[in-house]
Amino acid sequence: xxxxxxxxxERLGLDVIAAYIAKKYVPMHRYSFWYYWGGxxxxxxxxxxxxxxxxxxxYRSGHDAYDSVRNITYNIPFGHFIRSVHAxxxxxxxxxxxxxxxxxxxxxxxxxxxxxxxxxxxxxLLFGLGFGFSGYLLPMDNLGFFATKVGMAxxxxxxxxxxxxxxxxxxxxxxxxxxxxxxxxxxxxxxPIFFIVxxxxxxxxxxxxxxxxxxSEEAKDAGDRKKVKFIPDFAIRDLVMWLxxxxxxxxxxxxxxxxxxxxxxxxxxxxxxxxxxxxFMSSFQLLKVVGAFVPGSAxxxxxxxxxxxxxxxxxxxPLFDVKTERGRRGRIAxxxxxxxxxxxxxxxxxxxxxxxxxxxTMKVSGQGPAPLLSGTNxx
Amino acid sequence: MSNDNVxxxxxxxxxxxxxxxxxxxxxxxxxxxxxxxxxxxIGYPIYKYLHAPIDQAIADARNNTISLKDADKLPxxxxxxxxxxxxxxxxxxxxxxxxxxxxxxxxHLGCTLSYQSPSPLIICPCHGGQYxxxxxxxxxxxxxxxxxxxxxxxxxxxxIVTQP
Numbered sequence: 315x316x317x318x319x320x321x322x323x324e325r326l327g328l329d330v331i332a333a334y335i336a337k338k339y340v341p342m343h344r345y346s347f348w349y350y351w352g353g354x355x356x357x358x359x360x361x362x363x364x365x366x367x368x369x370x371x372x373y374r375s376g377h378d379a380y381d382s383v384r385n386i387t388y389n390i391p392f393g394h395f396i397r398s399v400h401a402x403x404x405x406x407x408x409x410x411x412x413x414x415x416x417x418x419x420x421x422x423x424x425x426x427x428x429x430x431x432x433x434x435x436x437x438x439l440l441f442g443l444g445f446g447f448s449g450y451l452l453p454m455d456n457l458g459f460f461a462t463k464v465g466m467a468x469x470x471x472x473x474x475x476x477x478x479x480x481x482x483x484x485x486x487x488x489x490x491x492x493x494x495x496x497x498x499x500x501x502x503x504x505x506p507i508f509f510i511v512x513x514x515x516x517x518x519x520x521x522x523x524x525x526x527x528x529x530s531e532e533a534k535d536a537g538d539r540k541k542v543k544f545i546p547d548f549a550i551r552d553l554v555m556w557l558x559x560x561x562x563x564x565x566x567x568x569x570x571x572x573x574x575x576x577x578x579x580x581x582x583x584x585x586x587x588x589x590x591x592x593x594f595m596s597s598f599q600l601l602k603v604v605g606a607f608v609p610g611s612a613x614x615x616x617x618x619x620x621x622x623x624x625x626x627x628x629x630x631x632p633l634f635d636v637k638t639e640r641g642r643r644g645r646i647a648x649x650x651x652x653x654x655x656x657x658x659x660x661x662x663x664x665x666x667x668x669x670x671x672x673x674x675t676m677k678v679s680g681q682g683p684a685p686l687l688s689g690t691n692x693x
Numbered sequence: 694m695s696n697d698n699v700x701x702x703x704x705x706x707x708x709x710x711x712x713x714x715x716x717x718x719x720x721x722x723x724x725x726x727x728x729x730x731x732x733x734x735i736g737y738p739i740y741k742y743l744h745a746p747i748d749q750a751i752a753d754a755r756n757n758t759i760s761l762k763d764a765d766k767l768p769x770x771x772x773x774x775x776x777x778x779x780x781x782x783x784x785x786x787x788x789x790x791x792x793x794x795x796x797x798x799x800x801h802l803g804c805t806l807s808y809q810s811p812s813p814l815i816i817c818p819c820h821g822g823q824y825x826x827x828x829x830x831x832x833x834x835x836x837x838x839x840x841x842x843x844x845x846x847x848x849x850x851x852x853i854v855t856q857p
Contacts, residue, residue: 464802464819467803468802481747482743482744482747484747485743486779487754487780488780580781581774581776581781583774583797583804583818584804584817584819587818602820602835605835614835
């Protein structure tokens with residue numbers, strides 16, 4: 315056995331890793347709970363990968379997309395469950411990523427030398443939103459179809475390159491079978507490659523710099539700070555959190571199976587109360603609110619500029635929050651973070667309540683779909 | 694002659710510099726040129742490969758006339774949806790017997806519109822845009838532009854819709 319061990323170690327250098335793990339500690343303090351959320355996000359991503367691979371076995375992109383998802387949902391044993399787990403773990407992935415990001419923000423984990431941890435994290439979150447957006451279209455049902463139409467129209471609004479980029483993503487001038495095929499390619503091959511690389515860098519940085527501790531903890535003497543060994547103490551707690559997350563995903567997928575809407579049709583009108591997934595709801599509502607003050611395409615532009623500026627400020631926070639006074643570090647950044655959190659949450663709630671009201675009035679006014687017909691071209 | 698020498702001296706120095714430029718710089722420029730050529734040689738086929746259906750859609754969108762078979766039998770007070778120029782469009786036969794054909798793509802963010810006669814407005818379900826069904830004019834909500842209005846020609850057995 316020891317021969318085998320030395321054989322492996324000589325070739326793979328596992329002892330280095332073992333020595334590293336033995337020395338790895340996690341700080342313990344009143345905010346340690348927030349350390350779990352990166353791990354939970356990672357677990358959700360793993361679930362996404364496994365269920366995504368399983369879905370790919372029966373999913374057919376392009377023209378057969380809707381029928382193949384119907385097949386998965388209604389014919390294949392456990393198909394609806396695997397699809398629901400995929401969708402729910404996407405929701406939990408983004409939720410835990412957001413919690414992870416805000417906890418890193420409020421614990422000031424972005425400070426020197428961890429700026430790249432912050433930046434890679436934001437890239438991963440943006441990728442996560444990209445996965446959500448591209449995945450939403452894949453079943454080619456009504457909701458995903460119109461959400462994608464709106465999303466692509468917003469891409470078109472980008473100056474100079476918008477039109478070409480939107481056409482390239484759609485594989486045409488309108489969202490259709492080509493768009494489903496392209497989104498599928500992005501969703502399962504292009505984006506995962508980049509995501510895995512950035513994720514690797516993100517995890518490497520956590521190992522390199524260790525867990526960040528909040529300013530309140532930094533103010534204590536080094537001897538007063540508590541810590542636990544990563545293996546086994548913290549890893550066991552991580553594992554418990556993972557099992558709880560798995561249970562939550564399973565219960566959600568079981569009690570609230572992900573629905574499959576009616577098949578998308580190029581001629582059917584958008585259904586009443588159409589709205590994006592919850593993680594785009596705040597921006598959707600913010601655009602609506604800005605649109606009410608600044609009418610027309612100018613409103614769209616103003617909304618987009620607000621997003622872009624907000625995002626850039628958020629990305630650059632490690633550069634301007636450089637106050638070094640202990641214990642009072644960057645109050646302004648904390649208030650900005652609270653404001654951002656408040657805007658996101660209130661816009662999301664407002665968006666959902668506006669839609670419920672809107673759906674009600676739509677029903678009352680009795681707008682229904684018009685009959686459909688494909689014309690014959692005269693050439 | 695001495696004037697000539699003075700004049701000749703600086704170009705010699707320059708030509709020395711040019712010599713070193715041609716050796717080192719040439720390789721550098723050549724490497725960049727080869728890189729650009731390879732990128733273009735690999736990139737162009739990929740671009741054309743990915744762009745094929747877009748070219749087709751653009752060609753389809755150039756077709757300025759469509760003949761809707763039997764659409765003349767559309768009862769007054771109803772609407773017909775059809776694809777025209779790669780995009781959804783609507784043909785409305787009003788109660789007063791007039792015909793209107795409009796683009797059914799909201800000018801705000803591209804949702805598909807529907808119209809139920811005799812409602813005074815075309816409403817976009819996505820963000821609440823409103824249009825006048827007779828003219829296509831944007832009359833409320835976020836849409837920045839009116840809907841494109843097409844010419845309608847009703848003939849026995851068909852309706853011909855033309856982009857003016």
